[in-house]
Amino acid sequence: MNSGEARGDLTITAITCVKDEGPFLLEWIAYHRLIGVTDFLIYSNDCSDGTVGLLDALAAKGGLTHLPNPAKGRNYQMEALKHAKESGLVAGSDWVWIADVDEFLNIHVGDHTIPALIAACGEAQAISVNFQFFANDGIEEFEDRPVIAQFSRSHNPDIWCGETAIEVKTLVRKDFPLKYYGAHRPFARGNARPTWADGSGRAVPHRFLVAANPRRIRRFPARGAREFATLNHYALRSLDSYIVKNDRGDVNRENRAFDDRYWRERNDPAWRDDSIRRMLPRLEAMLAEMKSDPEIGALHAQAVARHRARCAELMTQPAYQKMRAQLLGAPMLPPQEEELLRDLGIVA
Structure with missing residues (x-):
């Protein structure tokens, strides 16, 4: 098989956990179908925006399994992944992809599908791909159109917040000697040393492979790995959506100030990368087809309306008004870089 030549007979299951992601579900599912995902296992918990109804309707159409999150405590993702490991759907898949609904695997090789990436990486039993955090791009209002069409600015892909080691998510092959799934990477049994590639098909660093260093369990240097x-x-999307995302944050806790650090760390617009937009024509066509189903279209519209209504409701509260103003005025420079410039006497 030539490098980048896709295999069309692979079964690939995507696993994700969601809470109030209703307006964004169709795009994420459509995009992942386009790049080769054959099945979805989606866990939901405590949703109030129509996510559950939309997922149930999609599940009835086939190719998607929706389950309530089995977590008994607050460790939602890890308990869901433990449950997923025992699922017949996951056990029977050739590959498993674990990611969040705000994460899109942007494949640069072959026909831009997961099978093409797998082919390019040879005999890897796992493929870990580095994050690239996309900024808000100054977009304040939520729009019901593809996220990948709206945001194109990011940090330098090789450096994030002064760090050269950047987090990853991982494709896992069926024969990986799995002990358990982590949110960012699998962990191998005993002293097993699986064949493990980065996003350039190179062997991942040894200390990442063996999880020898707690700081390197879910990250490694991104330079040359893309x-x-x-x-x-x-992670940010529009300011409206970020406000809704923070609905359960510290602004609701008396005498605690809102910390804009998470926003600032991810709102670095230094780099332009719109390569993923090559997928837009096919994505928009698939979204139109999905929304043409009367039930799916109505449930999506309902989730969009609830998202907008929740943002409007939050913006009547002084704490969220203050948050919005703080984010609008926040420097578009990660705190770590600002601190370095201050130490060097470049900024006051």
Whole structure:
């Protein structure tokens, strides 16, 4: 098989956990179907925006399994992944992809599908792809159109917040000697040493492979690691959506100030990368087809309306008004870089 030549007979299951992601579900599912995901296992918990109804309707159409999150405590993702490991769907899949709904695998090789990435990486039993955090791009209002069409600015792909080691998410092959799934990477049994590639098909660093260093369990240097793929992470989206995302944050706790650090760390617009937009024509066509189903279209519209209504409701509260103003005025420079410039006497 030539490098980048896709295999069309692979079964690939994507696993994710969601809470109030209703307006963004169709795009994420459509995009991942386009790049080769054959099945979805989606866990939801405590949703109030129509996510559950939309997922149930999609599950009835086939190719998607929706389950309530089995977590008994607050460790939602890890308990869901433990449950997923025992699932017949996951056990029977050739590959497993674990990611969040704001993460899009941007494949640069072959026909831009997961099978093409797998082919390019040879005999890897796992492929870990580095994050690239996409900024808000100054977009304040939520729009019901593809996220990948709206945001194109990010940090330098090789450096994030002064760090050269950047987090990853991982494709896992069926024969990986799995002990358990982590949110960012699998962990191998005993002294097993699986064949493990980065997003350029190179062997991952040894200390990452063996999880020898707690700081390197879920990250490694990104330089040179993006030849075949990047993981586009749209953690901020529009300011409206970020306000809704923070609905359960510290602003609701008396005498605690809102910390804009998370926003600032991910709102670095130094780099432009719109390579993922090559997928837009096919994505928009698939979204139109999905929304043409009367039930799916209505449930999506309902989730969008609830998202907008929740933002409007939050913006009547002084704490969220203050948050919005703080984010609008926040420097577009990560705190770590600002601190370095201050130490060097470049900024006051």
